[in-house]
Amino acid sequence: MKRRVAVTGIGIITSHGAGAKVNWEKTKAGESSVTEITAFDAGPYRGCCGGQIRDFTAATVSRLRANRLDRATHLLVSSVREALSSANIVGPQCDCLLSLGTTLGGMLSGEAFHRDVIEKGISRARLSKTLDYLAHHQAENLFREFELAGDFLIFSDACASSANAIGHAFGVIASGRYDMAVAGGYDTMSEFTFAGFNSLMAVTPELSRPFDKNRSGLVLGEGAGILILEELGHAIRRNAAIYCEITGYGIASDAYHMTSPDPSGSGAASAMSHALRQAGFPDIGYINAHGTATKYNDLMEACAIKNVFQKDIAMRIPVSSIKPMIGHLLGAAGAVEAVISVQALMDNWLPPNINYVTPDPECELNIVTAGRPSEIRAVLSNSFGFGGSNASLIFEEYRQG
Amino acid sequence: MTRVAISGVGAISPAGVGVRPLVAAAAAGDRISAAAIGLSVSESAALRKLRRSAPITLYGVSAVDEALRDAGTGGCASDDYALIAGITNGALNFSVDFHKELLAREMASPALFSESVLNAPAGNASIAFNIRGPVHTLVGGPSVAIKALMLAASLIATGRAACVAAVCAEERNALSSFCYSRLQPLAAGALSEGAGALLLEPEDKSRGGQLCVLSGYASGMVPGDPQGALRRVIDSALAMSGLLALEDINVGVTDIKTTELIGDKVPVLSFFDVLGHAFCVSTIWNIILAAMAIRGSAVTPVFAGKLKKYAKHSEINHVIIYTTEESGAAAAVILSRAHAHS
Missing domain, CATH: 3.40.47.10 (Thiolase/Chalcone synthase)
Structure with a gap:
């Protein structure tokens, strides 16, 4: 018999702030935390706003040297600590899988190093900056800080990275390889990424408006999201609070283009279909869309949703993207949106797709324009990325028996 | 399975x-x-x-x-x-x-x-x-x-x-x-x-041209203790492979320059001096070379030479490829000749 997998803890940090409570309150209210970027001079770029985290410089660490750590590690330590605490897990851990997603790892350290090399020369560059540049170093840091035991896996599948990290963790628990996993993702606001998306003309100088006829691009953000996943029996035996269950994961690739989605949406539809099939076709009460507000992504996603659910059913399912509130968190997007999906499920509340004004007939969906209560039994969360990566996760309310 | x-x-x-x-x-x-x-x-x-x-x-x-x-x-x-x-x-x-x-x-x-x-x-x-x-x-x-x-x-x-x-x-x-x-x-x-x-x-x-099977594998992390992590993943890979003892493995291959035996029992090869160090690519080159040694190729005598020196086996049936990192990450995979896999 297949093992059931429960979500027993969540941790999150975004431009809304640090912690699940503040993130959910602001998301429910449809508050935007997108502001002018101060992390670097965004003046030369097409847009100058993003979901930069304010009032956070460093997490409290006890087994690591804080000044040697990339901001990515600090974001992760903050969210992992919250997730472990909310799951009531204290002290050295039993065997678990740490499964994380990121697009660029410790890119801020990388930027600082490259700047040194170019400006001062290779022999005068601070080599210490390279230590936390590589993505797997953040996982190794977490092992040391939280005295984890087991193994880690770092997925770098662009903007589907952390959805895949969570999906993989779900799979290894369901298959019996582990009883518990710390799963999620992270990314920081770096000029490298900002300039890159700017060069692709994907950054908007205006508001981010997913699925709106006048959408003109994305705003970037930073943050981390973590879920504690456990085999249901394991969670029950230790009297853990069960937030919900994860019941489906689907992945497929476009094999189409490095930066443009396949307009037919066949890869995205395939990912959603796999997830729905694995979950046993639950009654989806909310779709947390990838919804980047770029012309081609939203068109593709709308097309894929309508193909998977049939148009009349698709038009009844509430859909929203939270990216206009906190920005596109790239490798962290899937994890942060998974945390919000879990909260939407638990609170029976549909998060709004803010800034949506003018419907686009080509993206015709049941867009949630204002947050509202709704009975939700299952949520589908989508993440798509460069290279044609498509991942979908399904969370369902926990039912005993 | x-x-x-x-x-x-x-x-x-x-x-x-x-x-x-x-x-x-x-x-x-x-x-x-x-x-x-x-x-x-x-x-x-x-x-x-x-x-x-x-x-x-x-x-x-x-x-x-x-x-x-x-x-x-x-x-x-x-x-x-x-x-x-x-x-x-x-x-x-x-x-x-x-x-x-x-x-x-x-x-x-x-x-x-x-x-x-x-x-x-x-x-x-x-x-x-x-x-x-x-x-x-x-x-x-x-x-x-x-x-x-x-x-x-x-x-x-x-x-x-x-x-x-x-x-x-x-x-x-x-x-x-x-x-x-x-x-x-x-x-x-x-x-x-x-x-x-x-x-x-x-x-x-598989379509006939099979080189070998993956009979056992494991990865893990023991912060600051790469040797402890290595022992753990080798034990896990061995258990998965169904082999009775470490001595059943003919040769080990690793990405670092070493002359050590695994557990004082298994001879170890390294191609570091030949190919240099290319991080994860070094590990996959080692896997390819081990697979080619099992299938039978120009590299087979290099593996067989190690056997003659250290062990009683005459045929290469099982090769373990392993790696450890200073952080305490380790991984191992055992490749076996298809008919020799228990």
């Missing part, structure tokens, strides 16, 4: 393009020059569309192309073909160039950005070979090659994929050579680059 076989291999290394020069270099045992790999995009149809891609992508795609051809696959146009890439450093050259443009306040090139992201080799390979199933990029040190194999095997075991290409690729530049010569005890010029690819299929469905 579904047993997974290696049915094709591909490589590119400082020894040349293809598995054949890799095997020849390992068999000869002479140090290969650290000169950059000369790979032309005219080498294959798959590469011709990648003129604007980073060297790491060209290496990865070239290796996957050879592995697919080696296994006799006709094409990958279905969603049960998958690809798992392992990466340590990524597209270093494009990344440096993009930073230069950034600091010069020039309009940064979109291609330099999109081709420098960590999943560019995997994304480009999925496009080149029309792979529509799961495509992942895993990031890590030398152990990530074995983790990629493990993820590939689990996709096959769960039925999500019928055929998986596992590929590792790395490129080198002046900056990485400088950094690693300062940070790690590597001799100058020891840093290497290239790619290796394996095609994995269920043992009972």
Whole structure:
């Protein structure tokens, strides 16, 4: 018999702030935390706003040297600590899988190093900056800080990275390889990424408006999201609070283009279909869309949703993207949106797709324009990325028996 | 449980393009020059569309192309073909160039950005070979090659994929050579680059040209205790393989320069002096060489030579490839001759 997998803890940090409570309150209210970027001079770029985290410089660490750590590690330590605490897990851990997603790892350290090399020369560059540049170093840091035991896996599948990290963790628990996993993702606001998306003309100088006829691009953000996943029996035996269950994961690739989605949406539809099939076709009460507000992504996603659910059913399912509130968190997007999906499920509340004004007939969906209560039994969360990566996760309310 | 076989291999290394020069270099045992790999995009149809891609992508795609051809696959146009890439450093050259443009306040090139992201080799390979199933990029040190194999095997075991290409690729530049010569005890010029690819299929469905099976594998992390982590993963891989004792393994292969035995019982080979160190690519080259030794190739006598020196076995049936990292990460995989697998 297949093992059931429960979500027993969540941790999150975004431009809304640090912690699940503040993130959910602001998301429910449809508050935007997108502001002018101060992390670097965004003046030369097409847009100058993003979901930069304010009032956070460093997490409290006890087994690591804080000044040697990339901001990515600090974001992760903050969210992992919250997730472990909310799951009531204290002290050295039993065997678990740490499964994380990121697009660029410790890119801020990388930027600082490259700047040194170019400006001062290779022999005068601070080599210490390279230590936390590589993505797997953040996982190794977490092992040391939280005295984890087991193994880690770092997925770098662009903007589907952390959805895949969570999906993989779900799979290894369901298959019996582990009883518990710390799963999620992270990314920081770096000029490298900002300039890159700017060069692709994907950054908007205006508001981010997913699925709106006048959408003109994305705003970037930073943050981390973590879920504690456990085999249901394991969670029950230790009297853990069960937030919900994860019941489906689907992945497929476009094999189409490095930066443009396949307009037919066949890869995205395939990912959603796999997830729905694995979950046993639950009654989806909310779709947390990838919804980047770029012309081609939203068109593709709308097309894929309508193909998977049939148009009349698709038009009844509430859909929203939270990216206009906190920005596109790239490798962290899937994890942060998974945390919000879990909260939407638990609170029976549909998060709004803010800034949506003018419907686009080509993206015709049941867009949630204002947050509202709704009975939700299952949520589908989508993440798509460069290279044609498509991942979908399904969370369902926990039912005993 | 579904047993997974290696049915094709591909490589590119400082020894040349293809598995054949890799095997020849390992068999000869002479140090290969650290000169950059000369790979032309005219080498294959798959590469011709990648003129604007980073060297790491060209290496990865070239290796996957050879592995697919080696296994006799006709094409990958279905969603049960998958690809798992392992990466340590990524597209270093494009990344440096993009930073230069950034600091010069020039309009940064979109291609330099999109081709420098960590999943560019995997994304480009999925496009080149029309792979529509799961495509992942895993990031890590030398152990990530074995983790990629493990993820590939689990996709096959769960039925999500019928055929998986596992590929590792790395490129080198002046900056990485400088950094690693300062940070790690590597001799100058020891840093290497290239790619290796394996095609994995269920043992009972592979297309005849099967090299060996993955009989056991494990990875794990014991912070600050690489030897403890190594003991643990070797024990786990051994238990999974069904072998009774460590002595049943004929030879070990590792990515670091060593003359030690595993557990005072198993002789160990290293091709570090021949091929240099290319992080996760070194591990996958070792897996390819072990697979070729089991199948029977120019490198078989190198493995057999170790046997004569240390053990009573006369045939190479089981080889363990392992790696440890200073952080405490370790991984091991046991390759077995198909008929010898218990």
